[in-house]
Amino acid sequence: MTTLHAGLEKLLASNGHGKQAGAVWLVGAGPGDVDLLTVKALRLIEQAEVVVCDRLVSPEILALIPASALSIDVGKTPGFHGMKQSQINQLLVELAAAGQQVIRLKGGDPFIFGRGGEEMTAVQEAGLVCHIVPGITAATGCAAATGIPLTHRDLAQSVRFITGHGKDGKPQLDWESLKDARQTLVFYMGLTWCGALSEQLIAFGRDAETPVAIVERGTRADQRVTLTTLHQLAETVLREKPQSPALLIVGEVVRLYRKKELTECASLRLQTV
Template sequence: MTINLTSLNHGFVSLVGAGPGDPDLLTVKGYRVIEQADVVVYDRLVSAEILALASNKAEMIYVGKKLDFHCVPQEQINQLLVDKALQGKRVVRLKGGDSFIFGRGGEELETLAEYNIRFEVVPGITAAAGATAYAGIPLTHRDHAQAVQFITGHVQKDGKEIDWSAAAQSNSTLVFYMGLKQSGYIADKLLTHGLSQEMPCAIIENGTRREQKVYRGNLVDLPNLAKRAQSPALIVVGSVVSLHEKLDWFKSC
């Protein structure tokens, strides 16, 4: 369903995933919604090219987060969206990747729902799909992996641990978001629960951007690879990583 935002008399919020970095990966619907916004509330990883799509009359509000530092606490972001919508504004909440995959988009929409504020969700290409595709690493492959797991490298809100045994023993590609700082811990847990030291792994830095870098090695090498990489970065563990050199199309573009 397409909503005509110009016909709304009350505030409306569009939760938009901006994609993993390459501005050309923004969806057509995301483009249209950003152009119509009165207010754009955006995160750190949204590219300047995508921000430039907004009207020069739009209010641009930065609420970016990075490791160990939150420019604006999440509760204040939630309230900001509410306040702007209640002022009758067309609000775009713009996030990198996809807003529903480790983006806290669900939490923000829960707050809007409590205030009976109308909203829509415009999906984006998540980093795991975009960065691996640009690195020539298929997430699934009949000869390598029949499943994929997206895992956060951050400590869970309730303190629960990842099921490391299930992760290590599954025939899956493992993709860790926000795991650079925890790379040593991730490697240790996977090795302890039975994953081979020789299991291929990669760290993709600045995935899909012109400055993308791929650091490739084996699982036992992961902590050393992480010392070379910088955020934003994605960790991929699985035999599909062995296809990187053969399928690395982006490097030659």
């Protein structure tokens, strides 16, 4: 039996000694930069006894978990789910029912493409308490880290956060509603289906020359930004081979990206810390 399994079985068995039911805390870890954690999230992580964490939580944030805490990795990678969502839901319920204050640590914000709603519902339906601690979602984190504003008085009067990966794979979207050039589109999990995304957007009226930013590992030290256009998106992804986690920002606001200025600002910030 592994140390993890032994620790888990001990926790689950502890409810048999009359321990009161615990609770689940869905905590948003943000897009990766440890400095972007909320104060509340940081406090909960540093005091944690049981943490159930996702793949998208950065190593720097995972390092904040106390060595004494039981840390359970339930992260999913594209095409491989080590633990199904239903099993994760059940694990959270069992741990809380055993009297644990469970920190469910999720990349970004739990309620924006993080399945936080599903986990909250499962916990509540079991008669247990579920607290929500919001985090900075990837779209706003990457926008800040790249200097690409998601809205702009002259260029974009609205912004849409969209999943680029449907429940059964290929995205099924209302393409007609996405054609407005004054609307910024941010696609989460869009790399796999980038060809279909670009084809449909162009077919329904988006200019083929609309700029696109591919932001890999946004806000982290190894962040990479690749610029392209809608009609060159699939070719660019094939050539540059961006890796998940990556975000696609589509719209005229991408033209405001200035790599040199951002590099200079980052250097200045590091020198003055």
